Amino acid sequence: MCAWHPFLEEAIDEIENSGIDSLVILPLFPQYSVTTTGSGFSILRKLIDKRPLFKKLDVQWISSWPDHPAYIDSFAQAIGRELVRFSSPDKVHILFSAHSIPESYVRNGDPYLEQTKKTVESIMDQLGRTNPYRLSFQSKIGPVKWLEPFTNDAIMQLGKQGVDDMLAVPVSFVSEHIETLYELDILYKKVAKDAGVENFRRVPALNSDPVFIRALADIVESTL
Template sequence: MGKNAVVLFNLGGPDSLDSVEPFLYNLFQDPDIFKIPVGQKLFAKIISSRRAPKVVEEYKLIGGKSPINEWTERQRSMLEEKLNQTGSRYDVYTAMRYWKPFTEEAAKKIESGNYDKVVMLPLYPHYSITTTGSSFNEWKRKYRGPEDKFIYIDHYPTHEKYIAALNQRIDETIERFPEDVRDKIHLVFSAHGTPVYLVKKGDPYSLQIKETMEAVMKARNYSHPYHLCFQSKVGPQKWLEPATDDMIKKLASEGHKHLLVIPVSFVSDHIETSFELDIEYRHVADECGIENYFVMTGLNDSPLFIEALYDLVIKNLPPE
């Protein structure tokens, strides 16, 4: 029996309030997101020190650290356990882009592991140069060893089990609404935005987000009215629209009072869901007169989502 490995790629997040500023520094240093021709390290240092106090306050409201680290570790261990039930040997590692465990740590383990095949599996179902592309580029910078063993999976926006996992979470959230308003709910799909110039350059992310949304709605037989919007804008550039807070205001102005917000581009809860959607935009909803505002729990430890990851690994490995 051979020995294979899986590397799960994710963003990472600060594991304490003290790590917020260095985490932001690593983020703003990323040339795949912020293209600064000269002095990127200085730019990253200035911006991260300016933004850190505000971001620290946000993390204080969600427990003092990012939940993405624990959820990613849970996903890693669940996937490893499921893969090892096949009878073959699998090791699953995490490579975080901006915080620990860093990509370099996973790369060293793969270099010394003597694996037959290594499946490179992002925890981003939708491909963007700013997420999967950046993670793969960082891997290629850090890894020293033979590359013929790698199998790259760069997107899976309509994978049946992933769509089923989203719908299971949506159904669980609908049950939190008062029974008499459940047929009046509007589903608000909120994705992390990207600058519009990336779309013009051919970045497929926004199209793949739409594919996911349509697959979710088709699978649930278009049970409710639905909308797509984008969050987390940074900087002065034009980003994908409409913005999530604008969508909330628009729906309220049209007389819709019951919103179920679906974080569609994230597979675990972190600051963009736990603070931005569940705290910051809840204030927007309250001010607009929304009566029921619920944010879907992230996929986190969803067994259906782990089945999707398992399926992606098994189906992309050559038969033994």
């Protein structure tokens, strides 16, 4: 990982001593951005270039998988499981929340926004429901302009419009961490309550969901 153990360098050290002859690098960011996958790949390439042994390996780089069928299906199933917990599932507003990035990257060709939109539309097609939905963005840092609408603003706006039931979907996050467990579950749940949203729930991150794990396996196997 980039920010915690095992760090990328630790993983590369282990791989170097493993005796393998091929390597598939699969980022756990479904949608590509230079700020996430691109940054991680840059670090990995520098680490690999320092190790002559890696020149003998067949290295495959997977850049993104925003609409892989099993990935989409795993999210659609997870949303379906949460919708039935509302008294009126068809009236629930589905709020997809993705990590924001600076707008300047998108203007310069970063595909993150379009790939995230593709993920959302694919999930809704697979879900096969007519619930209202929208995409918002969270986790902005720094003074520059980032992708909007921000999730907290979207929640407040929907609350003012009379939305009583809301289901948040952490569409760009595949595992639980501070941006789901704290930002969505605590901060934004309070925003929803203050905005008059009576029932605010969140779809769990995919984590070790069997359908999601099958998606990861399919992606890797397709490169071999």
